[in-house]
Amino acid sequence: MTSGVQVSDHPEQMVRIARKWQAAEDVVALELVDPTGAQLPVWEPGAHIDLIMPDGAARQYSLCGDPDDRYTWRVGVLLEKEGRGGSQWVHQGLAEGDLVATRGPRNHFPLEPARRYLFIGGGIGITPILPMARLARTTGADFAVVYGGRTRESMGFVDELEELEAEVEIVPQSEAGLIDLDRLLADPEPDTLIYCCGPGPLLDAVEQRVAHWPAGTLRIERFSARTDTELTSDADQAFEVELAHSGTVLQVPADQTLLSVLEDAGADVISSCAEGTCGACETMVLAGEIDHRDSVLSESERAAGDRLMICVSRCRGEKLVLDL
Structure with missing residues (x-):
């Protein structure tokens, strides 16, 4: 097991769809391999990769x-019939044997050491939970999956x-x-970490019900940006x-994102989701107070004030100094 945020520097690489099958109603599974037969980059439970669409847009999948x-x-x-088109491309546009550009792996949802785990998955949110549960079993940890x-x-x-x-x-x-x-969450349990992934309403409900548990108990991963105040x-x-x-020194207008200003200036930055959910654009901050607006960082990581997601987050004061 590991702790802390893991960010991969792997560049884009092509993979081949070795197998595609219907895993459930409206859910397909893809097995991806290197076209040359080489090993793929190492990953740990909680990681996701970007699948890059023909128009250059990226979608993240655990x-x-x-x-x-x-x-x-x-x-x-x-x-997702009402989505942005990524899942429809995967379901309808990709076939076994096709080559697809990928980026990653990247992990902002790592499994941290604990005596016991409670894993809660909603819908497709079960995907990052699967390898976590297997690892927990391998290491002999006590765990339950809902x-x-x-x-x-x-x-x-x-x-x-x-x-x-x-x-x-x-x-x-x-x-x-x-x-x-x-x-499920009525009574706090000692030495327990809760990992939850799924639709926003489930995550919001879990957050509300663990408010009386010890701080730092809950780890969540969101597939869409938070919209709360x-x-x-x-x-x-x-x-x-x-x-x-x-x-x-660059000026960031009120009506422009930090990411767009950096891109316009030719800064060497990486981005993917543009809504603060994937962690691709995480950038270290050397000075300044951050207005965090992402759905990636934990409360303790936000409090540290040393990193932000440049696609959505801003500055609470007059200036930020970035490690770029």
Whole structure:
């Protein structure tokens, strides 16, 4: 197991779709391999990769296979009919044998050491949970998995969870209603970490119900940006940003993102989701007070004040100094 945020510097690379299959209703799984037969970059549970669409846009998908298999990556992709087109491209535009550009792996959701784990997955949010549960079993940690979905037919990878021969609760909403979070999270448990991934309403509900648990108990990963007032309490205002390596000072207008200003100036930055969920644009901050608006960093990481996601976050004061 590991602790702390892991950020990969792997450049873009091509992979081949070795296998594509229907993992559940509206969910396809892809097995990806290097076209030359070489090993793929190392990853650990919680990591995701970018699949890069033909127009250059990137979509993030959690790796859900076996980290010890250095030759194969696996992702599960939910068809989002009202999405931005990435899942439709994967479902309808990709076939076995196709080559796809990728970036990563990147991990802002690492499994940290604990005596016990409670894993909560909602829908396609089960994908990062799968390798975490396997690792917990391998290391002998006590753990339980609760997996909720619309219907049993829409819930992929159930058979793999059941093969763990552990405490696994499958909760199809059509049969059993929503996950009973009041029961599940009623009593704080010592030395326990909770990992949760899934749709926003589930994550919000879990956050509310663990408020009386010890600080730092909950780890979550969001597939879409948070919209609560906590992230938008400050009105956009203009500020300066200094690039420490060159001494260049740039003006960031109130109506422009920090990322766009840096890109316009030709700064060497990487971005992907542009909504503060993937962590690709994480940049170290040397000075200045940060207005965090991402859905990636934990409260302790925000409090440290040494990094921000330049696609959405801003400055609370007049100036930021970045390690660029």
